[in-house]
Amino acid sequence: MASWEQQLRDELAGRDLAVASVPGKGRGLFAARSFFPGEVVISQEPYASTPNKISVGSNCDNCFASRNLRKCSVCRVAWYCGSACQREEWKLHQLECRAITALTEDRKKMLTPTIRLMVRLVLRRKLQDDKVIPSSGTDNYNLVDALESHISEVDKNQLVLYAQMANLVQLILPSFELDLKEITHTFSKFACNAHTICDPELRPLGTGLYPVLSIINHSCVPNAVLIFEGRTAYVRALQPISKNEEVSISYIETAATTMKRQDDLKHYYFTCTCPRCVKDSEEDTLLEGYRCNDQKCDGFVLPNADNSEVSSMYKTIEELERKLYHPFSITLLHTRETLLKIYMELQDWQTALMLLEYTEDALKSLTRAADILRITHGTKSEFMKELLGKLEEVRAEASFRLSAGDEQ
Numbered sequence: 001m002a003s004w005e006q007q008l009r010d011e012l013a014g015r016d017l018a019v020a021s022v023p024g025k026g027r028g029l030f031a032a033r034s035f036f037p038g039e040v041v042i043s044q045e046p047y048a049s050t051p052n053k054i055s056v057g058s059n060c061d062n063c064f065a066s067r068n069l070r071k072c073s074v075c076r077v078a079w080y081c082g083s084a085c086q087r088e089e090w091k092l093h094q095l096e097c098r099a100i101t102a103l104t105e106d107r108k109k110m111l112t113p114t115i116r117l118m119v120r121l122v123l124r125r126k127l128q129d130d131k132v133i134p135s136s137g138t139d140n141y142n143l144v145d146a147l148e149s150h151i152s153e154v155d156k157n158q159l160v161l162y163a164q165m166a167n168l169v170q171l172i173l174p175s176f177e178l179d180l181k182e183i184t185h186t187f188s189k190f191a192c193n194a195h196t197i198c199d200p201e202l203r204p205l206g207t208g209l210y211p212v213l214s215i216i217n218h219s220c221v222p223n224a225v226l227i228f229e230g231r232t233a234y235v236r237a238l239q240p241i242s243k244n245e246e247v248s249i250s251y252i253e254t255a256a257t258t259m260k261r262q263d264d265l266k267h268y269y270f271t272c273t274c275p276r277c278v279k280d281s282e283e284d285t286l287l288e289g290y291r292c293n294d295q296k297c298d299g300f301v302l303p304n305a306d307n308s309e310v311s312s313m314y315k316t317i318e319e320l321e322r323k324l325y326h327p328f329s330i331t332l333l334h335t336r337e338t339l340l341k342i343y344m345e346l347q348d349w350q351t352a353l354m355l356l357e358y359t360e361d362a363l364k365s366l367t368r369a370a371d372i373l374r375i376t377h378g379t380k381s382e383f384m385k386e387l388l389g390k391l392e393e394v395r396a397e398a399s400f401r402l403s404a405g406d407e408q
């Protein structure tokens with residue numbers, strides 16, 4: 001019998017696609033013929049998926065529809081939009097339902113979407129191993145096993161958390177002898193491979209693991225896009241993709257500066273070297289820059305480049321907003337906060353202090369906030385001790401100002 005890799009290659013060849021290694025990127029998905037813009041390059045059902053909201057019933061577990069939902073009367077966790085969806089999910093849910101029903105109410109609360117995704121993945125693997133449900137070249141556990149995990153780069157605390165989550169999965173599925181190391185590893189795979197399932201307006205509905213689509217690498221100038229219909233994922237060409245060209249999608253919001261995009265990509269453990277990331281920052285200036293104050297100048301100023309220029313612009317905005325808004329307006333508050341940060345970055349303490357001119361008002365608000373927090377947090381926590389200390393400092397500052405004012 002052909003290996004799972006050969007089966008994958010054969011099935012992908014039938015869809016005019018191929019897998020190949022890309023230097024510095026691991027595997028990648030390639031077009032074996034040209035695709036035109038709008039054409040579906042590949043679609044896939046998830047190996048495992050779960051709606052984001054568990055127990056509340058926001059989406060059908062099977063098709064992710066949000067109407068006519070009824071909860072499973074036994075476990076009261078799964079939701080379906082009708083008997084057809086319930087039937088389709090039954091082989092998997094039957095096992096899940098049994099496991100959930102056996103849980104205490106407290107343990108049920110630990111069933112977060114990520115834990116549930118793992119439980120469903122374990123159950124699906126078992127059903128395929130036992131041949132209760134079919135598997136294929138593009139739908140089998142070996143594909144999950146082959147996913148990138150970056151386990152050696154994962155932060156120690158994160159690893160401890162994954163290990164605790166693996167223990168929890170074992171508690172939920174006591175009749176399974178789970179390899180906890182493998183489950184820990186798979187949680188790490190979720191972090192860089194699972195996709196957020198969105199509705200057409202890009203509102204997140206749930207999470208799914210699509211092991212073939214996960215072979216597609218990222219670019220900030222992608223030639224394809226990932227969209228969902230229900231929980232079925234479709235990769236559509238955004239522009240003509242030629243034969244032998246690598247298919248790419250964006251893992252992140254592309255309408256952002258290079259710095260922001262690189263930051264968003266950090267949890268995938270690579271530095272993007274796409275054409276947008278390597279060329280100069282002209283586009284970044286357009287996305288986040290301010291026009292120069294000098295009307296004759298066509299240049300832009302980046303918020304973190306020359307803060308003195310930016311501070312004078314924010315000051316103008318604040319003056320206008322003070323005329324337009326109520327003194328307690330949240331918009332005015334945000335502008336003042338930004339302005340304060342800029343003055344502090346410039347170490348212009350004098351002007352920063354002038355922004356905080358209403359010390360007595362601040363003192364009143366802080367005292368009220370502390371009264372509330374005393375009730376919600378008690379008085380013994382480090383946070384409260386620090387807050388009450390700060391309050392004392394502000395009181396001293398206010399009385400010093402008052403007495404200085406009296407003397408003048």
Ligand SMILES: C[S@@+](CC[C@H](N)C(=O)[O-])C[C@H]1O[C@@H](n2cnc3c(N)ncnc32)[C@H](O)[C@@H]1O
Pocket residue numbers: 024025026027028146147148150192193214215216217218219268269270271272273
């Ligand atoms: C969803 S997987 C993509 C498939 C992956 N290359 C593989 O071999 O399974 C995401 C991982 O692929 C790699 N990757 C994706 N896009 C990349 C890029 N543009 N440059 C370098 N590595 C990339 C990173 O290791 C990332 O964590």
